[in-house]
Amino acid sequence: MAALTMTDxxxxxxxxxxxxxxxxxxxxxxxxxxxxxxxxxxxxxxYNGTTIRDIADAVGxxxxxxxxxxKSKHEILFTVTTEGIEVMLRNLEMVIxxxxxARECFEDCVATHMNYxxxxxxxxxxxxxxxxxxxxxxxxxIVHRMSARYEEVFSAVLDRLQASGHLHDASxxxxxxxxxxxxxxxxxxxxxxxxxPQAIARQLCALVLHExx
Amino acid sequence: MAALTMTDxxxxxxxxxxxxxxxxxxxxxxxxxxxxxxxxxxxxxxYNGTTIRDIADAVGxxxxxxxxxxKSKHEILFTVTTEGIEVMLRNLEMVIxxxxxARECFEDCVATHMNYxxxxxxxxxxxxxxxxxxxxxxxxxIVHRMSARYEEVFSAVLDRLQASGHLHDASxxxxxxxxxxxxxxxxxxxxxxxxxPQAIARQLCALVLHExx
DNA sequence: ACTTGTCAAGCAAGCAATTGCTTGGTAAAT
DNA sequence: ATTTACCAAGCAATTGCTTGCTTGACAAGT
Numbered sequence: 001m002a003a004l005t006m007t008d009x010x011x012x013x014x015x016x017x018x019x020x021x022x023x024x025x026x027x028x029x030x031x032x033x034x035x036x037x038x039x040x041x042x043x044x045x046x047y048n049g050t051t052i053r054d055i056a057d058a059v060g061x062x063x064x065x066x067x068x069x070x071k072s073k074h075e076i077l078f079t080v081t082t083e084g085i086e087v088m089l090r091n092l093e094m095v096i097x098x099x100x101x102a103r104e105c106f107e108d109c110v111a112t113h114m115n116y117x118x119x120x121x122x123x124x125x126x127x128x129x130x131x132x133x134x135x136x137x138x139x140x141x142i143v144h145r146m147s148a149r150y151e152e153v154f155s156a157v158l159d160r161l162q163a164s165g166h167l168h169d170a171s172x173x174x175x176x177x178x179x180x181x182x183x184x185x186x187x188x189x190x191x192x193x194x195x196x197p198q199a200i201a202r203q204l205c206a207l208v209l210h211e212x213x
Numbered sequence: 214m215a216a217l218t219m220t221d222x223x224x225x226x227x228x229x230x231x232x233x234x235x236x237x238x239x240x241x242x243x244x245x246x247x248x249x250x251x252x253x254x255x256x257x258x259x260y261n262g263t264t265i266r267d268i269a270d271a272v273g274x275x276x277x278x279x280x281x282x283x284k285s286k287h288e289i290l291f292t293v294t295t296e297g298i299e300v301m302l303r304n305l306e307m308v309i310x311x312x313x314x315a316r317e318c319f320e321d322c323v324a325t326h327m328n329y330x331x332x333x334x335x336x337x338x339x340x341x342x343x344x345x346x347x348x349x350x351x352x353x354x355i356v357h358r359m360s361a362r363y364e365e366v367f368s369a370v371l372d373r374l375q376a377s378g379h380l381h382d383a384s385x386x387x388x389x390x391x392x393x394x395x396x397x398x399x400x401x402x403x404x405x406x407x408x409x410p411q412a413i414a415r416q417l418c419a420l421v422l423h424e425x426x
Numbered sequence: 427a428c429t430t431g432t433c434a435a436g437c438a439a440g441c442a443a444t445t446g447c448t449t450g451g452t453a454a455a456t
Numbered sequence: 457a458t459t460t461a462c463c464a465a466g467c468a469a470t471t472g473c474t475t476g477c478t479t480g481a482c483a484a485g486t
Binding site for chain 2: 444445446447449
């Protein structure tokens with residue numbers, strides 16, 4: 001319920017908006033503080049390795065207080081997770097809406113995905129990728145539907161790539177492999193290192209695409 | 214300590230051995246039962262989501278008994294993790310030892326990696342990939358060294374691929390991306406589905422390699 | 427101006443269950 | 457008679473969560 005309040009916000013003037021995470025109505029308030037702290041902690045120590053007291057400490061509360069905002073620890077995980085996938089989906093759709101040619105569109109999609117995964121939104125995306133299996137079946141089904149929607153949209157991009165001769169294989173397995181290479185980057189990316197998300201995205205595109213000149 | 218007893222076994226007649234996991238001296242005994250059960254449970258519910266009682270139940274023991282074989286729950290995780298990476302490293306080195314041409318060697322490496330990750334050894338490899346960050350720094354350093362060794366060997370394969378003109382980019386980032394696509398497959402692979410690990414490996418090779426005819 | 431009522435947001439305290447782990451014993455095998 | 461492999465029982469700490477209460481902000485009534 002509460003987690004879905006993010007959907008009914010208006011996308012901010014889609015056309016010339018910056019490519020970074022449109023924020024969900026969850027900025028200035030303490031509820032937002034909690035899910036941000038929880039996101040960070042869940043990524044660092046895992047869901048089950050993080051206690052309510054850890055989260056409360058991180059936002060300067062006592063251990064009972066988060067339950068004023070969330071009815072259970074599980075609901076915090078669910079909120080963090082859906083926040084992650086919703087922002088990613090919105091980002092993707094904003095890129096698609098630009099109507100670029102297949103090749104540019106693909107690189108833009110990959111770069112946007114990586115920017116969110118490796119940038120400031122990092123924690124939410126990570127939790128959704130690596131901790132969502134700990135949700136109970138009903139919640140997981142919701143998250144799974146949203147991921148499926150993401151892949152569907154991404155799949156259309158690959159189809160166009162194949163039609164334009166840039167990609168030989170746009171099958172489901174190929175799609176999973178490409179998305180896997182992207183998602184796994186969260187495991188090894190080093191923000192102090194040489195490559196930024198943009199550069200990594202370019203390298204991935206070069207790796208799987210057949211340039212035509 | 215105890216975890217390292219696996220290293221001093223002799224590799225079984227390396228040449229014509231089957232391409233599947235050489236087993237570690239841990240088959241018939243209860244200690245092996247524990248790490249196998251722990252591996253399965255850690256993958257299903259995560260390390261912190263699995264209790265000693267879960268593990269004990271799974272092998273028909275009471276909750277105190279695993280501590281006869283391991284001095285702590287942490288040591289069980291460490292053992293499972295090192296088991297995972299050690300077998301993968303041994304597998305990889307056996308493939309290299311065949312001395313195949315670059316292209317065949319690469320596909321063989323990928324297929325072997327996937328066979329272990331998606332096949333019967335699944336749990337160990339998964340735990341090492343997804344739960345090893347929960348080890349404490351000293352243990353994690355050991356696992357990290359072993360992973361680095363794996364990547365090193367894999368890197369040599371990529372270099373040969375590049376030299377033979379099958380691969381444009383053999384940089385560290387490209388290596389991470391390729392290994393990421395492989396490792397992520399554990400997340401979506403469906404053993405009842407259409408593709409087997411071998412087929413997926415072939416598709417990955419086709420995706421990143423430039424065939425010469 | 428002053429009381430009164432309401433409500434959001436949190437605290438203090440603690441409860442029942444679960445956790446990793448210990449201890450002392452014991453039956454069988456060697 | 458020693459060792460191996462385990463059990464029965466339980467302990468101290470931690471866990472998610474609940475309860476009753478306080479506080480500050482704001483509004484309405486008089």
